[in-house]
Amino acid sequence: MPAIVIPPGVEGIVGLRELPDEAWDDRWDRIFVSEAMKDRLRNYMVFSLRHRHRLREVALPMHGLLVLSGPPGTGKTTLAGGLANRAAREIGSPILFVDINPHAFPSQLLGESQRSVARLFERTLPDLAQRGLPTVVLLDEVEALAVSRTGASLETNPVDVHRATDAVLAGVDHVARACPNVTFVATTNHRAGVDGAFLSRADLIEEVGFPGADAVRTILVDTIRELTDAPLDEPELAVLAEACAASQIDARQVRKLVLRAVCDRRELALDPTAIRIADVEAAFRAERDALEAAV
Ligand SMILES: Nc1ncnc2c1ncn2[C@@H]1O[C@H](COP(=O)(O)OP(=O)(O)OP(=O)(O)O)[C@@H](O)[C@H]1O
Ligand SMILES: [Mg+2]
Missing domain, CATH: 3.40.50.300 (P-loop containing nucleotide triphosphate hydrolases)
Structure with a gap:
């Protein structure tokens, strides 16, 4: 409409x-x-x-x-x-x-x-x-x-x-x-x-609050599915979701972590179907370290 x-x-x-x-x-x-x-x-x-x-x-x-x-x-x-x-x-x-x-x-x-x-x-x-x-x-x-x-x-x-x-x-x-x-x-x-x-x-x-671990997990999968249908490592996903929820990052930032992972690696910018949980986890750690350094 x-x-x-x-x-x-x-x-x-x-x-x-x-x-x-x-x-x-x-x-x-x-x-x-x-x-x-x-x-x-x-x-x-x-x-x-x-x-x-x-x-x-x-x-x-x-x-x-x-x-x-x-x-x-x-x-x-x-x-x-x-x-x-x-x-x-x-x-x-x-x-x-x-x-x-x-x-x-x-x-x-x-x-x-x-x-x-x-x-x-x-x-x-x-x-x-x-x-x-x-x-x-x-x-x-x-x-x-x-x-x-x-x-x-x-x-x-x-x-x-x-x-x-x-x-x-x-x-x-x-x-x-x-x-x-x-x-x-x-x-x-x-x-x-x-x-x-x-x-x-x-x-x-x-x-409406920060997403808990289950919601973070769902949001991460939903975002990554925009780029690839490849199977995702479940245990790694669970650990990452817990870490994101514990740091109280908002849902918009959860989605942007996937984007950050793509920005961090030229190979992914060229071929985003290759993205895996480990890439998003690395992006999460990089963001967290940058934030801690800024405080
Ligand atoms: N609960 C959620 N689940 C999944 N994705 C979300 C969620 N919240 C936000 N997002 C993602 O973040 C984007 C921005 O969300 P939105 O602008 O609605 O947030 P907001 O609460 O209105 O923020 P603000 O207070 O800054 O205006 C959404 O389009 C979506 O991609
Ligand atoms: Mg708003």
């Missing part, structure tokens, strides 16, 4: 498309987090898209807001898109996916960002929701949009930053009431920097 053209002058929106899209299946299938978490995410999204419009606000206050929190490189942004794509398949109806990035707003000076945030939530998103499709809105890196309004932050941030947070809160409330077909997915790698009232509005907060 091709991306829909974003109307000119709409600030904050960096992507707009209809899902499902086969090209997006990987964003769900190849992001390895616990099955229990994936089940909860799927259940939440299906319930929100199917039933939220029937709920009464006071009896079951549902904002249609899911938060994925966790360190960089753990799959939050990818999973958000993958979840919307997966949900579209499960509910058997196309979904409109709206990608909002706080860095696509104008400068946070002169009240401009507060105005454009308000415009986004009060006009643009309701207009998009009016198309009638179940709509998933990604608020990526939400710590830059709903900046925590604590005392310390008040001292270091211009007052406009806090006004923008107020506008986000009012905006989420407005969309929750006026557009029951909209569900937000917010991501953050800095939960402490997100405003408490924003987090309080979340229906579900999932902590």
